[in-house]
Amino acid sequence: MTNPSTAIRFPCASCGGPMVFDAGSQHLKCQYCASEQPIDDVMNEPVEHPLDDRDEDLDSLRDWGTEQQAIHCEACGGETLIPAGQTTSTCVFCGSPKVLLQEQFRSIRPESVIPFQLSRDEAQRSFAAWKKKRWFLPNEFKKMNVSSQLNGIYIPYWTYDTDTYSVYSAEVGVYHYRTVTRTRVVNGKTETYTTTERYTVWHSTRGDYDRSFDDILIPASGHYDEDLLEKLGDFRLRELHAYKPEYLSGYISELYNVTRDEGWERAKREADHTLDAEIKRRIGGDEIRNLRIRTSYDHVTYKHLLLPVWNANYHYKARTFYYMVNGQTGTVSGHVPRSAAKITLFTLFCLGLAGLVIWFLMSNPEFFS
Known part of the structure; x- marks a missing residue:
């Protein structure tokens, strides 16, 4: 409020x-x-900007539509934007009162935004349903109503588009099978038996591969780790709206900490990982070794997005825990307390099951035949 x-x-x-x-209404209220x-929501196609924009070209992308001021938290390092003239006394990330007004900031404005579609109450219900499905939670915590203060925050992201062309070479192994005769001792007697043996035939291969990438999504947050945001990241980017400052009214925007160029380096690593998997599928075979891929990236463009997240912290037995709720889909990501007793019982069960498997295999050597 x-x-x-x-x-x-x-x-x-x-x-x-x-x-x-x-x-709820997707209106100002x-x-x-x-x-x-x-x-007024004119559903224009979001503009993709060339990655090699000059600095003077970026100056035209720094107008957020309303005057903003940056706030820095000395406790957790979080940086957010609030309207000029508005005051705040606590950090929306950690609740610390150690917040300082920054003199100025030079930030590329978002090109697009997904407005909040879940209310605060709906986000709390999403968390309540999520925690009931977690394993190893204390029963008391599962049943209790967690009291937490949720803050609506727009998290910054970059997206990147690129065309790629890759050339590759590798050695491909194909499994073959043959029947072999062996001997073994059973009850003091030597007997002969046949079994199937696998061997690998290797050959060289090379080729090229074209691939276009659309909207490689990279978190630009300086507060949350990538793993936490990745679990939250099932945003429907086809529902992007052109940025309007009205969507931010009543909410906080986090200032991006990952630069445009740093985000591109991360996007390239994701693209390389995808290309590696797809080229391996194209090569086929049963094993691949000495795979070498050289990739060129062309027509690289980017967008700066703001995506909606409900951020919260709560206390349980003198400890503070954090969670986030995707403000579009209701997906939850966060940390919860663990029950040491449940973890111990599960570990003992797994050890007992492993022991039974080992006993069975040792008691039945013919199983390996």
Whole structure:
């Protein structure tokens, strides 16, 4: 809820009160009289910008549509944007009061945004359903209603498009099978038996491979680790809207910490990983060794996106835990307390099961024949 004393970016036409973006109606909604105002949403195709833009070209991309100010948290290092003239006393990430106003920032504005589609209450219900499905949680925690303060935050991302051309070479191994005769001792007697033996025939191969990538999604957050965001990242990018400052009204935007060029290096690693897997499938065979791939990247473009996340922390037995809820899909990612007793019982069960398997195999040597 916006504090009435803070700066009003979008005043209500009926009463002059602050209007914030409402996830339910997808309109601006007055916090005083509940009047709604639709947002002009022209669904143009988001613009892809060339990665090799010059610095002077980037100057035209720094206008966020409303005056913004950057806030830095000394405790966790989180950096967010809030409207100029608005005040805040705590960090939306960790709750620390050690927040400082930054003198200035030079940030590329987002090209596109996915507006919040889940309300705060819906996000809390998503977390409650998610934690009930977690293993190894204390029973008490599973049943309790967790009290947490959720903050709506737009997390920065980069997306990259590129055409690739790869040339590759490798050795391919194909399995073949033959029947061989062997001997073994059973009850003190030597007997002869036949079995099937596998061997590998190797040959060289080479070729080329064309592939285009669309919207390689790279988190640009400086606060969350990539693994946490990856679990949260099932955003439907086909529902992107052209950026409008109205979508940010009532919410906080995190300032990107991963630069455009750093994001591209990460995107290339993802593309390389995909190309490696796809080229291996094309090569076929049963084994591949000495695979070498050389790839060129052309027509590289990027977009800066803001994607919606409900961020929260809660306390359980004097410890603080964090979780996030995808503000579009309701997917949950986070940390929860663990039950030492449940983990111990599960470990003992696995050890017992492994022991039974070993006993069975040792008692039945013919199983290996």
